[in-house]
Amino acid sequence: MMRKLFLIALILALVSVSAVGAQDEAQYAGLDMDLSGITIKMANIGGGQYEVMYDAISVFEEATGATVEIVALLDGFSMDQKLKVDFATGAADYDVAWDHTSFVAQYTPFLLPLQDYFSEDELAAFSPAILDAATIDGDLYLIPRHADISPIHYRKDLYEDDAIAAAFMDATGEELTVPTTLEQIDQQARFFVENGHSTLGYTLAGKEEALTGRFYEMHFASGGSLFDENYEPAFNDEIGVAVAELLAGWYVDGVIPSDTTSLLWDGVAQYFCNNDVAIKLEWYGWYAYFQDTDSCAVAGNFGLARGFTGLSIGGDAVRPSGWAGAHAFSVPATAPNPQAGVQLIKFLSSERVAYEEALLGFLPTRSDVWDRVIADASDAENPLDRERLELARVQVGEDFKTPPLIAEWIPFSNIFYPHLQAVILGDVSAQDGLDAAAAETREMMADAGYY
Amino acid sequence: MIGRRKNADDGAAPKRVIQFSRIDAGAFPFLLIFPAVLVILLVIAFPLLYSLYVSFTPYELLKPNSLNFTAARALRNYEKLLNDDIFWRSLWNTIVFLAVTVNLSYLLSLALSQLLARVTFGQSLLRTLLMVPMMFAPILVGMQFRWFFNANVGLVNNFLISVGILQEQGQIAWLVDVPLGMITIIIASIWMNIPVMTIILLAGVLSLPSETFEAAEVDGASGWQKFRFITFPLLAPFSYIALTIMSLDIARAFDIVRIMTDGGPARRTEMLWTYITRLAIEDTKFGLGSAMSWITVSLSVLFTLYFFRQLVKARIVQ
Numbered sequence: 004m005m006r007k008l009f010l011i012a013l014i015l016a017l018v019s020v021s022a023v024g025a026q027d028e029a030q031y032a033g034l035d036m037d038l039s040g041i042t043i044k045m046a047n048i049g050g051g052q053y054e055v056m057y058d059a060i061s062v063f064e065e066a067t068g069a070t071v072e073i074v075a076l077l078d079g080f081s082m083d084q085k086l087k088v089d090f091a092t093g094a095a096d097y098d099v100a101w102d103h104t105s106f107v108a109q110y111t112p113f114l115l116p117l118q119d120y121f122s123e124d125e126l127a128a129f130s131p132a133i134l135d136a137a138t139i140d141g142d143l144y145l146i147p148r149h150a151d152i153s154p155i156h157y158r159k160d161l162y163e164d165d166a167i168a169a170a171f172m173d174a175t176g177e178e179l180t181v182p183t184t185l186e187q188i189d190q191q192a193r194f195f196v197e198n199g200h201s202t203l204g205y206t207l208a209g210k211e212e213a214l215t216g217r218f219y220e221m222h223f224a225s226g227g228s229l230f231d232e233n234y235e236p237a238f239n240d241e242i243g244v245a246v247a248e249l250l251a252g253w254y255v256d257g258v259i260p261s262d263t264t265s266l267l268w269d270g271v272a273q274y275f276c277n278n279d280v281a282i283k284l285e286w287y288g289w290y291a292y293f294q295d296t297d298s299c300a301v302a303g304n305f306g307l308a309r310g311f312t313g314l315s316i317g318g319d320a321v322r323p324s325g326w327a328g329a330h331a332f333s334v335p336a337t338a339p340n341p342q343a344g345v346q347l348i349k350f351l352s353s354e355r356v357a358y359e360e361a362l363l364g365f366l367p368t369r370s371d372v373w374d375r376v377i378a379d380a381s382d383a384e385n386p387l388d389r390e391r392l393e394l395a396r397v398q399v400g401e402d403f404k405t406p407p408l409i410a411e412w413i414p415f416s417n418i419f420y421p422h423l424q425a426v427i428l429g430d431v432s433a434q435d436g437l438d439a440a441a442a443e444t445r446e447m448m449a450d451a452g453y454y
Numbered sequence: 455m456i457g458r459r460k461n462a463d464d465g466a467a468p469k470r471v472i473q474f475s476r477i478d479a480g481a482f483p484f485l486l487i488f489p490a491v492l493v494i495l496l497v498i499a500f501p502l503l504y505s506l507y508v509s510f511t512p513y514e515l516l517k518p519n520s521l522n523f524t525a526a527r528a529l530r531n532y533e534k535l536l537n538d539d540i541f542w543r544s545l546w547n548t549i550v551f552l553a554v555t556v557n558l559s560y561l562l563s564l565a566l567s568q569l570l571a572r573v574t575f576g577q578s579l580l581r582t583l584l585m586v587p588m589m590f591a592p593i594l595v596g597m598q599f600r601w602f603f604n605a606n607v608g609l610v611n612n613f614l615i616s617v618g619i620l621q622e623q624g625q626i627a628w629l630v631d632v633p634l635g636m637i638t639i640i641i642a643s644i645w646m647n648i649p650v651m652t653i654i655l656l657a658g659v660l661s662l663p664s665e666t667f668e669a670a671e672v673d674g675a676s677g678w679q680k681f682r683f684i685t686f687p688l689l690a691p692f693s694y695i696a697l698t699i700m701s702l703d704i705a706r707a708f709d710i711v712r713i714m715t716d717g718g719p720a721r722r723t724e725m726l727w728t729y730i731t732r733l734a735i736e737d738t739k740f741g742l743g744s745a746m747s748w749i750t751v752s753l754s755v756l757f758t759l760y761f762f763r764q765l766v767k768a769r770i771v772q
Contacts, residue, residue: 112516450512
């Protein structure tokens with residue numbers, strides 16, 4: 004009898020231990036359907052670390068019996084072109100497509116709403132801010148894969164030097180602390196450059212959507228809005244003019260690089276990597292590169308802080324910066340096997356796969372994955388590894404703000420950024436440049452049927 | 455059996471002759487070229503005419519219903535473009551770029567062809583080296599020159615800093631400043647285009663009759679006089695061919711511009727084809743993009759006709 008009781012107790016103990024073990028290990032999802040004989044086609048983003056995730060697909064194929072065929076692996080902008088052409092010609096014969104919060108609005112007539120394919124519990128795992136950005140007119144069009152947002156990056160040596168701090172106090176009457184507002188950034192960036200402490204005070208990408216997005220970020224952080232409630236251009240208001248004048252002033256005073264208007268993300272990152280920039284907003288995705296001592300002089304010499312709040316001209320409407328986006332998956336409306344596509348998306352966005360991708364440095368979009376990666380980083384050699392993740396979680400959760408969810412975002416950007424470049428380069432005044440951009444934007448929006 | 459077959463063949467042969475002879479001799483050539491014409495119509499004429507049709511519609515790629523012709527809106531795209539400052543600016547930039555690039559390329563190629571024609575040692579090696587730029591795709595040339603002129607890590611600025619001409623903080627923004635942005639694109643384009651032009655002109659120089667030069671020498675003509683009054687006029691047909699080919703090629707400037715400045719900053723180096731790409735491909739406004747393409751192609755055709763007339767005139771003079 005005693006032996007029987009002992010055996011039962013042992014079995015119960017083993018079951019409970021294995022149950023705890025199962026909870027401790029991140030779980031796959033989307034494996035609960037027999038998809039034998041089905042070929043799921045997927046058009047996805049490719050290149051570098053993006054493709055590591057696709058190694059996990061063999062697990063899905065083995066468990067469900069499906070075959071996954073990747074029909075495209077292109078960079079984001081090439082995928083955008085492919086999707087537009089395929090949607091327009093009815094050739095989107097794949098079940099899963101790469102998507103992005105910045106692009107999704109233009110695809111919505113060609114995508115399958117996904118809210119009926121996911122339970123509330125399944126969706127509850129994702130950041131609500133990102134799901135909001137994925138929902139247009141009440142329909143959910145994408146399931147997020149990973150996100151990105153920008154914290155302030157600053158050179159630690161500049162903020163840990165007593166002599167510099169004393170000089171700053173003499174010059175401004177204020178303590179030299181890591182900036183939290185755009186006005187502080189302006190003041191400190193100018194001080195560092197004027198006094199020879201740093202070659203450059205700030206950097207930002209100066210063309211295409213990258214410039215439009217950075218302006219948008221400074222504008223909304225200062226309480227502005229690109230469009231009013233009727234989609235009339237509103238960026239040429241006094242807040243917009245103040246932001247544009249700030250950028251133009253930085254350019255003429257050498258606070259930002261002389262080739263700012265030809266810089267995209269890699270060029271901007273290179274300046275910071277060279278230890279030439281005092282402060283800047285930069286995507287979290289560059290962290291590993293900046294910490295690589297073989298590649299970057301700034302490695303080990305920078306800290307991170309939450310995005311700045313905007314210019315005080317915005318009064319109570321100022322908020323933290325946080326232009327953000329998320330890579331994601333969608334299902335085309337013309338997908339031959341939409342349910343199978345959804346199952347693959349459930350698998351790829353599952354806790355286990357998302358966690359494995361987060362280990363590569365991408366910012367997760369699931370709360371359970373955040374818990375895991377932050378716990379993992381608790382014993383990291385560099386405390387910034389953990390601080391980075393904790394800060395990123397706050398920003399993704401609270402500051403995440405996508406561009407306006409309109410199909411005209413990229414056409415708008417193509418109208419807007421050359422005018423802002425002209426302002427920055429001093430070709431026109433801020434007011435004239437923004438007014439000209441507003442007039443062209445209005446014509447484009449009218450053609451698109453907004454008024 | 456063999457005999458019967460032979461008889462049958464003998465009977466069939468005259469029939470075939472009769473069938474061919476029934477075809478009008480005048481129509482026979484047209485019959486022969488019909489397949490080629492059909493293919494050309496399908497592959498070239500149809501897309502061209504279709505794009506002409508699209509240019510009269512407000513078609514946008516992701517709005518299939520916009521591919522709809524209405525008489526009231528037919529000329530809207532053309533009106534928009536003619537009132538579009540960016541279109542005129544990109545046209546002006548293209549003309550400046552074309553004029554400077556073609557003329558400088560021509561002058562340099564003319565000089566190179568004269569030098570190469572006089573080389574007596576290592577001629578084959580020099581000609582092969584001359585062709586090296588032709589082996590690079592324009593996109594690679596653009597990337598290479600973009601790196602040369604990069605303000606931060608570029609070869610040119612670093613060289614100027616290392617020899618003390620520039621200070622670290624005084625880096626020149628080659629791809630940004632006016633007129634440096636345009637000049638850098640022109641330099642890259644000239645580097646890429648000189649070989650073709652030089653080879654055409656060199657072929658011309660080598661084909662000139664030696665008797666004329668010998669007669670000039672007897673009359674005591676100087677080297678410059680021989681070039682000015684013999685070589686240059688006799689090279690005219692070759693010059694026009696080279697100028698026509700290169701003008702059409704350079705006017706299509708896209709790859710190098712796209713890579714080096716992408717038409718910017720602030721439209722400072724916007725060319726016709728970069729603007730068309732922005733409208734048609736990035737903004738997916740196929741109607742507007744087609745209209746601009748047709749205006750551009752029409753201008754190119756007029757330009758080509760002018761050059762061919764000059765070519766014909768030069769040949770008549772000769």
